[in-house]
Amino acid sequence: MSENLDQVILLLTKLQYCHIIDNNTGVVRLVEGPYRGPLESNEKIYGTIQAKYIVKEGQYAIILNPYDAKIGDVKHGDREVRVGPTIFSLHPGEALEHNKIRNEYILIQDAGLLMKALRNFMDGNGKERKAGDLWNVVGPTHYIPDKYAIVEKGIKAISLGRDQGIYVK
Numbered sequence: 001m002s003e004n005l006d007q008v009i010l011l012l013t014k015l016q017y018c019h020i021i022d023n024n025t026g027v028v029r030l031v032e033g034p035y036r037g038p039l040e041s042n043e044k045i046y047g048t049i050q051a052k053y054i055v056k057e058g059q060y061a062i063i064l065n066p067y068d069a070k071i072g073d074v075k076h077g078d079r080e081v082r083v084g085p086t087i088f089s090l091h092p093g094e095a096l097e098h099n100k101i102r103n104e105y106i107l108i109q110d111a112g113l114l115m116k117a118l119r120n121f122m123d124g125n126g127k128e129r130k131a132g133d134l135w136n137v138v139g140p141t142h143y144i145p146d147k148y149a150i151v152e153k154g155i156k157a158i159s160l161g162r163d164q165g166i167y168v169k
Contacts, residue, residue, distance in 0.1 A: 058142075060082065076093075079148065083144060111155070113143065115136070
């Protein structure tokens with residue numbers, strides 16, 4: 001009985017993942033932990049072993065080119081918002097926007113956000129937003145942007161007394 005001593009054993013904990021490339025076909029696949037098993041002779045680790053992303057309560061992540069299980073591939077040019085609590089791995093081709101997990105916006109009274117639509121979509125309130133539209137989200141509220149909306153800037157109301165005024169350019 002002969003054993004192949006060159007065979008690579010892949011060992012992943014439950015909070016790790018990696019991408020494996022088939023050198024014959026060029027196909028890259030996702031392997032998530034917990035996992036222990038050999039790599040085929042035509043396979044190798046593509047990149048490095050990585051920690052899964054942990055999104056806590058009150059946080060969210062924006063995924064670029066999200067994987068669609070129905071078609072078995074990523075949807076290039078699309079976006080997806082993953083709200084915590086959740087743990088996930090990135091499929092080959094997916095990317096975490098700005099490589100960071102974000103905290104939800106907690107808006108107090110007299111505070112808000114100026115939002116901008118990246119493309120046409122229906123927001124969470126059933127309102128149609130057109131690409132380039134600007135609108136305000138006002139507090140008090142907890143807010144996570146829709147997948148096709150970005151925060152332009154934070155805004156704050158200015159309280160004026162009876163005999164006060166401001167100049168606006």
